[in-house]
Amino acid sequence: MSEEYRAKIFKSGNSVALRLPKALGLKEGDEVRIVRENRAGFIVEPVDPPKAKIDLTGIAGALPQLKLLTPEDRIMEPREVDWGGKLLPRG
Structure with a gap:
């Protein structure tokens, strides 16, 4: 079962922007991928955040x-x- 939402395109500087409804569960700063499906439309999907790397350079002389x-x-x-x-x- 799919849900339908409406969003509005608006001008932001020299670009256009898409305001997504809060009900989608996205947070400020989340990254999404947009794929244009020929002339059929667009697919918007969340991008997994990069895996955190541990920086051990600060503890080199601690032991x-x-x-x-x-x-x-x-x-x-x-x-x-x-x-x-x-x-x-x-x-």
């Missing part, structure tokens, strides 16, 4: 006991690992 690994520290020696009774070679 002095942590240090960067050197290339030599990254090399793992082959050894046998006990996996619940079975010894499997690692490496």
Whole structure:
């Protein structure tokens, strides 16, 4: 079942703008994508917000006991690992 809303086009600076009804549930700042379907009309759909990224640059010196690994520290020696009774070679 679809609902029908009416909206009004108005001039905004050198552009035209479309005022959408509050009942659509959009908030100020929400981004929408508009697709022109040939001459049949338009599709207006919400755009998912970008995923937040975590910036860790501000905590680089907060834990002095942590240090960067050197290339030599990254090399793992082959050894046998006990996996619940079975010894499997690692490496």
